[in-house]
Amino acid sequence: ETGVTQSPTHLIKTRGQQVTLRCSxxxxxxxxxxxxxxxxxxPQFIFQYYxxxxxxxxxxxxxxxxxxFPNYSSELNVxxxxxxxxxxxxxxxxxxxxxxxEQYFGPGTRLTxx
Amino acid sequence: xxxxxxxPAALSVPEGENLVLNCSxxxxxxxxxxxxxxxxxxxxxxxxxxQSSQREQTSGRLNASLDKSSGRSTLYIxxxxxxxxxxxxxxxxxxxxxxxxxxxxxxxxTKLSVKP
Numbered sequence: 001e002t003g004v005t006q007s008p009t010h011l012i013k014t015r016g017q018q019v020t021l022r023c024s025x026x027x028x029x030x031x032x033x034x035x036x037x038x039x040x041x042x043p044q045f046i047f048q049y050y051x052x053x054x055x056x057x058x059x060x061x062x063x064x065x066x067x068x069f070p071n072y073s074s075e076l077n078v079x080x081x082x083x084x085x086x087x088x089x090x091x092x093x094x095x096x097x098x099x100x101x102e103q104y105f106g107p108g109t110r111l112t113x114x
Numbered sequence: 115x116x117x118x119x120x121x122p123a124a125l126s127v128p129e130g131e132n133l134v135l136n137c138s139x140x141x142x143x144x145x146x147x148x149x150x151x152x153x154x155x156x157x158x159x160x161x162x163x164x165q166s167s168q169r170e171q172t173s174g175r176l177n178a179s180l181d182k183s184s185g186r187s188t189l190y191i192x193x194x195x196x197x198x199x200x201x202x203x204x205x206x207x208x209x210x211x212x213x214x215x216x217x218x219x220x221x222x223x224t225k226l227s228v229k230p
Contacts, residue, residue: 033217042118042203042220043158056217090157092218099145099207103218107157
């Protein structure tokens with residue numbers, strides 16, 4: 001059974017650019033959640049995707065958007081990058097969207113905005 | 115608004131000591147509470163998950179307890195080792211969070227250093 005994978009591992013972008021991060025969910029999981037972790041902080045919930053639809057969103061602006069594909073993999077897109085977007089981006093998959101189900105985390109993508 | 119707080123923010127202990135990390139949460143209506151370990155620059159490693167109906171979970175030298183009535187959880191690490199040095203995060207899954215019922219709310223973590 002393959003765990004949650006994320007790509008790329010590291011990424012450096014310039015302010016104003018756009019970035020796409022990718023996540024492959026664990027086998028059998030139809031729900032993917034994305035989190036942003038700034039240095040020295042706990043992860044903050046960005047949004048969740050369930051069966052290709054957004055199923056809840058945290059306090060992030062619309063320039064943070066996502067997609068989920070029929071195989072349940074997911075993308076996080078960030079437009080008009082700002083310096084404060086520099087962070088570790090984590091995705092997690094679960095069997096169902098309910099909070100009763102454990103989330104399994106990937107290794108993360110480290111984004112640096114200069 | 116659900117908040118998760120972890121005390122202390124940092125802790126340094128000599129090898130072999132038993133230690134307790136604390137986590138408090140403001141809303142007792144949770145599905146579960148989870149403890150994670152994070153090494154510098156790395157992702158999250160799940161250590162223990164306690165369902166809301168449970169009082170504690172154990173794995174090796176780790177024991178986590180949950181007291182919903184007081185809004186507290188503790189992670190007990192027995193006979194600490196230098197390899198335990200990492201940041202420990204707790205997170206709960208609230209039934210009442212408006213963003214999504216499935217998202218986790220994290221504390222800022224406790225940075226543990228175990229000296230040889």
